[in-house]
Amino acid sequence: MSQAPVIRVEDLYLSFGGIQALSGVSTRLLEGEVFAVIGPNGAGKTCLLNCISRFYTPQEGEIFFGDREITRFPTHAITRLGIARTFQNIELFKGMTVLDNIKLGRHAFLKSGIFSDILYFGKARREELALRKEIEETIIDLLEIESIRKKIVGTLPYGLQKRVELARALAMKPKVLLLDEPMAGMNLEETEDMARFILNVNRMWRVSVVLVEHDMGVVMDISDRVCVLEFGRKIAEGAPSEIQEDPQVIRAYLGEDPMARTRL
């Protein structure tokens, strides 16, 4: 396979005071793949996502999107490039309806300004209606959330909120989707649904996915490549089967006990 890298991370260093969150992480996301980032708690997985989505600025190192360096891009400009993300602790707009949350995902791509909004006439109105139609017929349909589209997000159960957050990310027309623990706290059925949605998005829309997840079953099943972090360093990267055999990974996760291997 000779896929081009969509995102390249070169030698990233990030620290908070005395805590070294990332030290020298380099990796790349290839086009069209599902790329999992795993590691024990505090390994720097979310920090890596936060750097890519421009939530954090690394002290050293570079991040490329295609050929473009984005290390110091303003946070709100990142969406327009085609990088969308979800959060570990759901970051939805709780007072709004599901539909409005998803529409907000498209915010950066809409053109109407405050004056055309006030009139809600002509272009602004056409844009709104076209957006509604598109969201309904692609995203809502794909994620099977028709029945809750008018509900206020804050009133929904956790599993559905996670799904709405994915929907909002999809509305951002992503080329790259950064998912931070999309299955955390879900039961088996919800996890399987979510895995199905992620794969559908990946296959049907050709979206490259970075997946941070603790559920090893899911990670090993749906990802093409896996990157393992420990204490801010990359200790392994490769196909799931290689990772499962990697002695360093096993040690990082499970200690030295050979019996523990069966849990991976």
Add this chain to the structure above:
Amino acid sequence: MPSGLFHEKYETDERVFQTAFVKVWLFVFLAGCALFPFVASKYMISIMTEVGIAVIACHGLNLLTGFTGQISLGHAAFMGVGAYTCSILISTAGVPFVLALPAAGAMAALVGMVFGIPSLRLRGLYLAIATIAAQFIIEFVIRRWDGLTGGVEGMYVDPATLGPLHFNHPIHLYYLTFVLAVAATLAAKNIIRARSGRAFVAIRDRYLAAEVIGVNLFKYRLMSFAVSSFLAGIAGALMAQYLEVITHESFTIHQSIDYLAMCIIGGLGHLLGGIFGVAFWFILERMLEWLTTTLNSAFPDHITWFVSIREIVFGVTIIWFLIFEPDGLAARWRTIRAYWKLWPFSY
């Protein structure tokens, strides 16, 4: 008969007024407002003009505080900016009212944006304090800039004219206010159902996530201040016409707090909140006025007992709302409507 509302097109689902029932009642309400001056006393007309002005101001404050989540205690000061701008333009520069009114809004918007700059860094209580600074600075400027504003003595407002309308006539002013209040309501509704309004609410609910999905926080925070102050400026210009004499005491922090209280009672973050809150406030005020006069005439020896009834009752009302209905009358209205939709069935 259909047992619910079934849309077949996205277009109909996105409409503001979805059923004939709503449209009919809206029409009845608007027609009632339009015919009101023919049956009402002069006093009632002037009260309703005040209501209209307050509705415009409250929509502005609601967009800023209710929808964007930025508490402002300087709203009356921005009204003052609009009031003085409009009056000065008409009296000294001889600008026609058609231009002076939007200019008042624009000037207030500009000043509002300047005082909105701290909002990029400050939130919640801290921003509230910063807007109090705006209130005092603007009041100070009005008081001290004698040459322009007449200083502590205030200024007489030359009655504006618009075609055949002369706004020193209360009925003419009533109609102007009424039309502008309806326009402000429509504008606010359109903002909140479109792109900008969604960005406002996103900033209120979770500003970090808003930034990640591509909302430029700085731009939209300032825009919220601008829109809010624009409406305040328009309301202020109308208020100047209504009061006929404006001084630095016409637009104090006391009014700012009143408008905030109206928004809280009506429901922050609900469009109808601005209208309900104002209606409730004015009705309560008239009732208390009546109560005080009745008590005063019944017990003329104890007039001092009744002078602060208004303050006490308003204070208690605000506390009561904060505790029992923090989402205000608009939320209550929503609950009632949901109940009647299904009545007499339980689900």
